[in-house]
Amino acid sequence: MNEQFRQALSVIETLKRHGHEAYFVGGAVRDYLLKRPIGDIDIATSAHPQEVMAIFPKTVPVGIAHGTVMVIESGVSYEVTTFRKEGRYEDYRRPKNVTFVRSLYEDLQRRDFTMNAIAMNEHGEMIDPFGGIEALKQRIIETVGNAAERFNEDALRMMRALRFVSQLGFSLSTGTKQAIVQYGHLLQHIAVERIAVEFEKLLLGPFMSKAIELLIETNLFAYLPELATKKEQLAQLGAYALVPVHRIEAWARLAYVVQLDYQELKKWKLPNHLIRDVTICLQALKHIHSIDDWTIDALYEYGRYIPYIEHIRAALHGDEPHVQQLLKRWETLPIRDRKELAINGHDLLALFERKAGPWLAEMIQKIERAVLHREVENEKEKLKEWAVCNQRRENNC
Structure with missing residues (x-):
């Protein structure tokens, strides 16, 4: 003990x-x-x-x-x-x-x-x-007693069975697998939130590929939100070797491979902050296909999502993830967030003695990019001087 x-x-x-x-x-x-x-x-x-x-x-x-x-x-x-x-x-x-x-x-x-x-x-x-x-010795998942009765009592147990396959690498007993095929439709009676909890654990398991394969074999995928027509894409998802290490990465990889958009993700009743993070990762994956695509602007835009994006990118392209290298580059940026700028909107309104308007957001964006690309130091007086020069379109300030 x-x-x-x-x-x-x-x-x-x-x-x-x-x-x-x-x-x-x-x-x-x-x-x-x-x-x-x-x-x-x-x-x-x-x-x-x-x-x-x-x-x-x-x-x-x-x-x-x-x-x-x-x-x-x-x-x-x-x-x-x-x-x-x-x-x-x-x-x-x-x-x-x-x-x-x-x-x-x-x-x-x-x-x-x-x-x-x-x-x-x-x-x-x-x-x-x-x-x-x-x-346990045989590495088999089987129900206590009659599988049909257990799944009719609680249909979520079918998702739990596949989740355990993903976590343990076990196989389903013949009777348990047959009952899932026969009673998979009962999953329609289960709250999406409960299904999502089990499915997320499945996506994060070390034997996720085996579980995805069973999800398709038993046709249970047909009763999951927005996945009924995604059989081929799901099979592709299960083929990738690298296992996600975080829920953001897991859902982003699913959404990218299976092609789920924002509204389809909402059908899973996921937390809004998670959907937002997943959407940002999906946006990044449209442009980042190799290590060379991690430009200064990309590092700045997606810095805190580097581990998730890079793991997915590496899995999709059969590459090695370069997380630590990219994080070091991100950490050396002059700023990693707009909040780190030494100047703000109030400073610019006072400097130019103008009312707020679209010009203000444009100016802050220009300053942000100038600091990021080391055209000017992130120091308030120097930023004011740069802003005035930029406004006057003077090249010799």
Whole structure:
């Protein structure tokens, strides 16, 4: 058992001292068995939420209706969830109700995939009633029980399956894959925002190409926003070797290869700031095809997006990314943002004793370019002098 689990043992031991069962469950156990970095540690218990809150001094009822209480121990938060079984699902996403139970088996039985239905006790012993450990050994993603039932309960599980393919490089079991083909249309009932979360993780996974291939094979892509007619472009996206390292890069590469415009990106219900950043990257990729296209003006215009643009450019053209070299060049520019200019609009209005108008924006742009190309130093008095000379069209100032 590693240090993260050892730190969380006090929660398990406290629950057991009060007569309750308690186990580590979920992704942390899975990743521990895979020797991958472990994220948040979740605990399942026979104790009901009110009992959990009565036992621990620091708790937050984050999802008490579904049995989840956040327990804070030594400054670390752990989600402690009561064993439960779920009622009939509504809208192919959520159970109408949950029933708290005292059985670990019933709790594990409701989970999506066998690899996520493994529990670990305080001694590091595994409880694995559905063959999750063997699935990990075989590198297979399979549902707990009947795949058709699991996907009819929660259609988002189909996207989660492909997301795990991208993250782990596993294959789908035959039954799981067939059920996705048969029930992929149920994805239409899922909120776009939820689909986008899973799809983004898929785009960022080290085995993204394998997941994209399955997305096409199962026809699940046909139920994703604006991708139904993009089969060939998606196949091309999956062919690129370099894996994106940031969400901006991931969405920009998708949009560039699959040819999604601003309005089509909006259909994914992405945050406005992300769409703006992606749009800027797309604009840059129209002009930057090689390292030589990174002119002074391009560096200035797209400086903070260099890592994303350069990774995409390199992937598209089978080149090596030159991120560090370009960042060093960007850092040596006289200015990297208009806000760094030593002169502003108020200074120019006072200097020329004129009212604001289009001339002001044009003048600031001229000054900006002059400083960028080292025609004048970024010092207020020198900029004033340059502005006056430029206005008079004098060449010998």
